[in-house]
Amino acid sequence: MMISSKLKKGITAALAVGMTTMMLVGCGGGGDKKAAGDSKTLKFGVTNFADTLEPTQNYFAWVVMRYGMGETLVKFDEKMRSTPWLAESWQVSDDHLTWTFKIRDNVKFSNGNPVTAEAVKKSFERVFEKQNRAKTFFEYTEMKAEGQVLTITTKKPVATLPGQLADPLWLVVDVTAEKDRDFAKQGPICTGPYMCESFTRDKAVMKKNPNYWGGPNKVEVPFETVEIPSIDDPNTRAMALQSGEVDMAVNIAAGDIGLFRNNDKFHVDEISSLRDVLARVNQRPDHILSDKKVREALICALDRKNYNEVVLKGTFKEGSAPVPPSLDFGFDQIKNPDAYNVERANKLLDEAGWKDTDGDGIRDKDGKPLSLDFVVYNSRAELPIYAEASQADAKKVGIDIKIKTVDYNLLDKMGINGEYDLLISNITTAATGDPQSFLKGYWYSNPDGGNPQNGSGYSNPQYDALWDQLEGEFDPAKRRDLIIQLQQIIMDDSATIIYGYPITNLISSTKIKGAIMHPSDYYWLTDTIAPAK
Amino acid sequence: MGKHDDKFMFRVYSGIVIFIVLVAAIGPFLCTADPYNSNMANSLLAPSADHWFGTDKLGRDCFTRIIYGARVSLSMTIATVVIMSCVGTLIGIISGYCGGWIEMVLMRFTDMMMAFPGIVLAIAIAGVLGGSVVNTVLALAIVGWTKYARLGRSLTIKLKHSEFIAAAVTNGTKPFPLLYRHIVPNIFPLVVVTAAMDIGSMIMEIAGLSFLGFGAQPPTAEWGLMLNEGRQVLQTAPWAMIFPGLAILFVVATFNLWGDALRDIMDPSKSA
Numbered sequence A: 001m002m003i004s005s006k007l008k009k010g011i012t013a014a015l016a017v018g019m020t021t022m023m024l025v026g027c028g029g030g031g032d033k034k035a036a037g038d039s040k041t042l043k044f045g046v047t048n049f050a051d052t053l054e055p056t057q058n059y060f061a062w063v064v065m066r067y068g069m070g071e072t073l074v075k076f077d078e079k080m081r082s083t084p085w086l087a088e089s090w091q092v093s094d095d096h097l098t099w100t101f102k103i104r105d106n107v108k109f110s111n112g113n114p115v116t117a118e119a120v121k122k123s124f125e126r127v128f129e130k131q132n133r134a135k136t137f138f139e140y141t142e143m144k145a146e147g148q149v150l151t152i153t154t155k156k157p158v159a160t161l162p163g164q165l166a167d168p169l170w171l172v173v174d175v176t177a178e179k180d181r182d183f184a185k186q187g188p189i190c191t192g193p194y195m196c197e198s199f200t201r202d203k204a205v206m207k208k209n210p211n212y213w214g215g216p217n218k219v220e221v222p223f224e225t226v227e228i229p230s231i232d233d234p235n236t237r238a239m240a241l242q243s244g245e246v247d248m249a250v251n252i253a254a255g256d257i258g259l260f261r262n263n264d265k266f267h268v269d270e271i272s273s274l275r276d277v278l279a280r281v282n283q284r285p286d287h288i289l290s291d292k293k294v295r296e297a298l299i300c301a302l303d304r305k306n307y308n309e310v311v312l313k314g315t316f317k318e319g320s321a322p323v324p325p326s327l328d329f330g331f332d333q334i335k336n337p338d339a340y341n342v343e344r345a346n347k348l349l350d351e352a353g354w355k356d357t358d359g360d361g362i363r364d365k366d367g368k369p370l371s372l373d374f375v376v377y378n379s380r381a382e383l384p385i386y387a388e389a390s391q392a393d394a395k396k397v398g399i400d401i402k403i404k405t406v407d408y409n410l411l412d413k414m415g416i417n418g419e420y421d422l423l424i425s426n427i428t429t430a431a432t433g434d435p436q437s438f439l440k441g442y443w444y445s446n447p448d449g450g451n452p453q454n455g456s457g458y459s460n461p462q463y464d465a466l467w468d469q470l471e472g473e474f475d476p477a478k479r480r481d482l483i484i485q486l487q488q489i490i491m492d493d494s495a496t497i498i499y500g501y502p503i504t505n506l507i508s509s510t511k512i513k514g515a516i517m518h519p520s521d522y523y524w525l526t527d528t529i530a531p532a533k
Numbered sequence B: 001m002g003k004h005d006d007k008f009m010f011r012v013y014s015g016i017v018i019f020i021v022l023v024a025a026i027g028p029f030l031c032t033a034d035p036y037n038s039n040m041a042n043s044l045l046a047p048s049a050d051h052w053f054g055t056d057k058l059g060r061d062c063f064t065r066i067i068y069g070a071r072v073s074l075s076m077t078i079a080t081v082v083i084m085s086c087v088g089t090l091i092g093i094i095s096g097y098c099g100g101w102i103e104m105v106l107m108r109f110t111d112m113m114m115a116f117p118g119i120v121l122a123i124a125i126a127g128v129l130g131g132s133v134v135n136t137v138l139a140l141a142i143v144g145w146t147k148y149a150r151l152g153r154s155l156t157i158k159l160k161h162s163e164f165i166a167a168a169v170t171n172g173t174k175p176f177p178l179l180y181r182h183i184v185p186n187i188f189p190l191v192v193v194t195a196a197m198d199i200g201s202m203i204m205e206i207a208g209l210s211f212l213g214f215g216a217q218p219p220t221a222e223w224g225l226m227l228n229e230g231r232q233v234l235q236t237a238p239w240a241m242i243f244p245g246l247a248i249l250f251v252v253a254t255f256n257l258w259g260d261a262l263r264d265i266m267d268p269s270k271s272a
Helices: A002-029 A061-066 A117-130 A175-180 A234-243 A292-301 A304-311 A342-351 A382-396 A408-417 A436-441 A461-471 A476-492 B002-030 B062-098 B100-115 B118-129 B133-144 B146-160 B163-170 B175-211 B223-231 B239-266
Strands: A041-045 A074-076 A082-084 A087-092 A098-103 A140-146 A149-154 A194-199 A203-208 A225-229 A248-250 A266-272 A275-281 A316-318 A371-376 A400-405 A422-428 A496-509
Touching: A041 A234, A082 A087, A098 A117, A117 A140, A117 A149, A117 A175, A234 A248, A275 A382, A292 A342, A292 A382, A304 A316, A304 A382, A304 A496, A371 A382, A382 A400, A382 A422, A382 A496, A408 A422, A422 A496, A436 A461, A436 A476, A461 A476, B002 B062, B002 B239, B062 B100, B062 B133, B062 B146, B062 B175, B062 B223, B062 B239, B100 B146, B118 B133, B118 B175, B133 B146, B133 B175, B146 B175, B163 B175, B175 B223, B175 B239, B223 B239
Parallel strands: A041 A225, A041 A248, A371 A400, A371 A422
Antiparallel strands: A074 A082, A087 A098, A098 A149, A140 A149, A194 A203, A203 A225, A248 A496, A266 A496, A275 A422, A275 A496, A316 A496
16 A cells, blocks of 8 residues: 555656657547548648738738738749739830739629729739838839739839739739728738638638639639638647648648658648758858858868758758759759868868867867857757757867757847857748849848848958849849859858758648649649549 | 555665666766767667667667766756755745844745746746756756745744754854754755655756757757657657657656655654
């Protein structure tokens, strides 16, 4: 009796572990009892960052588009070329300033109002009024609407205007509907196959849009209702998919993707995305990495092929040039001077005067250890993995990496203020189908705070001159050439560590069909996703 | 008969505790592998003769990391328990002995600290200080000392009114020697028992903070951190999570049982 009472604590602990295990296994095993299954309702597990559905607020327009509500004049195809969506066609004047868009005449908003050029113009004006970011796309001197023809005259020539207008920020809303509807809470009135029934940060419910124009392929809206729970944790998302709680889910992480590949209950659609995982490298004069030899050595020491193919199970492609291979900007012809080479890394560090004099395994110089702060945020599962893998590899050549985990909002500020040696993030390179603005962000000189994103102190006059040339260039072949030259400069200066290119995925139960991931992550819920039978 | 059973169980648990402490102390010298040596080609290998507990995502040997983790977890725990019991007891003795406004200020401050839910306050403190081994110890000590202050105070007050203390005072013993020679030695056993019973829960809380990212930082071999790293591959490589979990379970259960057994043999009500 004595013994049993004293063992109680131990047994309780054992039971707790046992029950937790059973709970987890239970989730994984999954029965069909709570499955969505029926052909009228689709359940879609997503990650969501939006607090409201107001498209001009923050980047919330992305969510309005991802959830099948908003549509723009122009859509990117699977090769990121601009194709007609709400606009039927477009052309630019000879002086490259005036663009004419012909709006389709069969499109209606979900409340039945027709989409005229006037309605599009009002919608664009609303964007300029409410979101400062609008000006970074283009500035106009005049916008005219006549029937279904919209004419935009820009201040400066904007070579990529159609691509710019494919950004979700420019999704067309019915401004006249705003007087008796709160777009933020009830969702805007748009033209997509679904319209908002209810929305909170945790869950959105979409209903079929009765006035849907059918898209370019003239299809019926396949589902009556789409329930979209936000499941931000990737492991939980995978479990929800396994248990049948959702019919499809985005971005299943490396640790779980093996459960769905080669599994006849699921369809895995993977595509190389437009994103980069890269680490900004602080080159300000008071930082260790201002020495190019140390930068080269560091990059050489990192076995990026292993990180992407082995550790991340091929859910990322090995990084090299700044613009990912999913875009046609010379990926294969850009030379990588800092390929993995431990010997070279050691040699470069010796040359730079960093030697391990005190025998602690970390190189030092003038009494200072070769120690770098690596800033990382946790909400993307791969970032800490890259950071830790780099830490392990760098140690092998005598570089000490200290990982600092911070919140994403803080990370942005630290990047701008240059409070790091290395700072890793996962960013999109071609939101507008073209890497022009991406190539400005982290590399164009920032002497007086005019380009705040470049907090690394990197500055190369040759680079700046080429970028300025790119901004005014309309000829696609010449643009491509300039973009290749710009990338080569970044590579030759060892200015940034490009870790890898995410392969995004959309995994769906075989009960549904047509779930396809696009390279640009704007198009998740589309009218092609339908019941399998 | 109860007393004999108590002593027997106490010896058994003490044996296991000594075993754990030995593993922490000399285990690292016996392990041939390096817990921080990553070989990414061996990422997430299943348990085998080469890797008894498998490997983690960076190809590090989980068995070696768990052995090294014992050292990290135990030293953090002992540091936490020592700091909070010493500081708490000292505050308790001072307020119990001095009484008056000193007691009031100290005890109201203690009450205030106790009003916060413990682990939440610890997370907040660790979050503000930034995640590291030292900050975790500090955060938990800041949260945990209040219990000892209460205990120290009530025991001191009880002793203060006992006859041998009155005798010592009458004989002219000065306050400091009085505390040092008479009060502290009498309080000591109970504080030690309380501290021993706290070890298990402190191991849990340290692992918990590391699991949440507020404690030990990568690449430290710490059990809570290993659990968090294994969480992402729970379904495809469960060993990365199971073995650190079992290590925590084993050590926490052992220390809890040992603490209970220690209390039982020290309990004066049972010695009758």
